[in-house]
Amino acid sequence: MSAIASSVEIDCKGLNCPLPILKTKKAIDGMQSGEVLKMMATDPGSVSDMASWANRTGNEVVEHEEAAGTHTFYIKKK
Amino acid sequence: MAETKKLAIIASQGTLDWAYPPFILASTAAAMDMEAVVFFTFYGLPLLKKEIDAKVAPHTNPAMPMKMPFGSPGFQAFNWPVPNIISGNMPGFDNMATSLMKETFKKKGVATIEQLREMCQESGVRFIACQMTMEVFGFSKEEFIDGVEYGGAATFLEYAADADISLFV
Numbered sequence: 745m746s747a748i749a750s751s752v753e754i755d756c757k758g759l760n761c762p763l764p765i766l767k768t769k770k771a772i773d774g775m776q777s778g779e780v781l782k783m784m785a786t787d788p789g790s791v792s793d794m795a796s797w798a799n800r801t802g803n804e805v806v807e808h809e810e811a812a813g814t815h816t817f818y819i820k821k822k
Numbered sequence: 823m824a825e826t827k828k829l830a831i832i833a834s835q836g837t838l839d840w841a842y843p844p845f846i847l848a849s850t851a852a853a854m855d856m857e858a859v860v861f862f863t864f865y866g867l868p869l870l871k872k873e874i875d876a877k878v879a880p881h882t883n884p885a886m887p888m889k890m891p892f893g894s895p896g897f898q899a900f901n902w903p904v905p906n907i908i909s910g911n912m913p914g915f916d917n918m919a920t921s922l923m924k925e926t927f928k929k930k931g932v933a934t935i936e937q938l939r940e941m942c943q944e945s946g947v948r949f950i951a952c953q954m955t956m957e958v959f960g961f962s963k964e965e966f967i968d969g970v971e972y973g974g975a976a977t978f979l980e981y982a983a984d985a986d987i988s989l990f991v
């Protein structure tokens with residue numbers, strides 16, 4: 745379990761490209777700078793895609809963990 | 823981040839499979855803080871209709887896997903060898919293949935074309951309909967969703983001249 749506190753949580757399990765990215769963006773848009781979003785996804789492609797998305801948008805994936813096929817990302821809004 | 827990147831796409835195909843790339847790329851570009859324009863021309867134009875009726879035609883695409891979206895994992899993995907004489911001549915074959923593909927997409931958590939199109943519009947992606955194709959194929963603006971711009975090659979190229987990514991789909 746991660747100790748990172750998140751203010752918003754979204755569940756993208758079972759969704760495929762590009763939905764996890766689109767939903768992450770939507771959630772981030774509604775948050776304040778510095779807040780952390782917790783996003784869960786089962787799409788294996790989301791690992792590379794989240795990194796690329798963060799790279800371009802300037803938001804930061806502070807932690808990524810994987811357990812039983814579920815990827816959990818903690819994303820800090822820039 | 824430096825200046826806003828721009829994506830320009832020409833959507834020229836209206837089958838269910840080819841309808842996906844323009845909407846996936848444009849919505850994702852918007853989610854990555856890019857500007858995106860999709861220019862719909864020729865067979866891509868019906869993708870702007872209020873009711874999208876995109877289908878797949880397996881006999882035109884030998885690379886398309888013919889798999890079932892139900893049954894045991896082994897059954898689902900089996901690629902059915904359907905001869906062209908059947909896929910091209912049997913009435914209703916395209917409709918059946920279309921239903922199977924839609925069911926597979928749904929099961930795999932892939933958004934529908936309608937959902938992706940809506941998400942594009944929500945995030946500010948611009949849609950431009952080719953005026954010439956509308957005249958040629960006899961489409962009217964009333965058949966299309968709201969928020970569509972109308973223009974021609976010059977309208978697209980004016981934007982594409984400054985685009986960082988230009989794609990023809």
